[in-house]
Amino acid sequence: MKVEHVTENKKDYLELLLIADEQEEMIDRYLEKGDLYVLFDDGVKGVCVTVTDGDVGEIKNIATAEAARGKGYGRILIDYAADRCKEQGCSTLLVGTGDSPLTVPFYEKCGFVRSHRIENFFTDHYDHPIYEAGIQLKDMVYLKKNL
Ligand SMILES: CC(C)(COP(=O)(O)OP(=O)(O)OC[C@H]1O[C@@H](n2cnc3c(N)ncnc32)[C@H](O)[C@@H]1OP(=O)(O)O)[C@@H](O)C(=O)NCCC(=O)NCCS
Numbered sequence: 101m102k103v104e105h106v107t108e109n110k111k112d113y114l115e116l117l118l119i120a121d122e123q124e125e126m127i128d129r130y131l132e133k134g135d136l137y138v139l140f141d142d143g144v145k146g147v148c149v150t151v152t153d154g155d156v157g158e159i160k161n162i163a164t165a166e167a168a169r170g171k172g173y174g175r176i177l178i179d180y181a182a183d184r185c186k187e188q189g190c191s192t193l194l195v196g197t198g199d200s201p202l203t204v205p206f207y208e209k210c211g212f213v214r215s216h217r218i219e220n221f222f223t224d225h226y227d228h229p230i231y232e233a234g235i236q237l238k239d240m241v242y243l244k245k246n247l
Pocket of ligand 1: 119120121162163164165168169170171172173174175176196197198201202203205206207209210
């Protein structure tokens with residue numbers, strides 16, 4: 101198992117990136133300037149993209165392959181991304197997500213706590229309604245972790 105910092109041909113991982121962020125145009129806003137980390141374990145098992153701004157890092161995308169979930173890969177990617185952000189001078193790591201039972205508990209297990217929310221983010225910025233666990237996502241919920 102290894103995690104690699106991928107700097108070229110980032111779109112090769114689009115299929116996994118689209119699992120976490122289903123509109124490619126939104127991915128294009130952060131993929132080039134962001135740091136892409138790819139977890140390999142007998143094939144590609146997960147991806148994570150972070151961007152940093154001063155002492156704040158943000159996870160913009162994280163996904164593990166459907167058949168590879170629940171095996172700890174998501175946590176490994178979070179820990180790896182957190183270490184890289186810390187090396188880049190960040191003291192806080194943020195992540196924004198829909199208010200969904202499929203993602204918020206995962207981040208909480210990985211040491212994040214709820215921070216703030218941006219109202220109507222999903223309804224204002226995406227060109228179609230986004231559903232998770234049968235619920236339409238509306239606000240972006242931010243969670244944070246001290247590094
Ligand atoms: C969210 C996601 C990245 C989690 O990846 P994963 O590889 O399954 O996560 P892990 O196996 O490392 O889980 C870490 C911990 O979180 C817990 N967890 C994961 N998903 C959970 C959920 N929906 N509810 C409760 N706990 C959850 C695990 O049980 C584990 O806890 P433990 O260490 O106490 O056993 C993965 O489900 C995914 O790719 N989902 C689709 C894309 C997505 O929604 N990305 C986030 C967009 S904001």
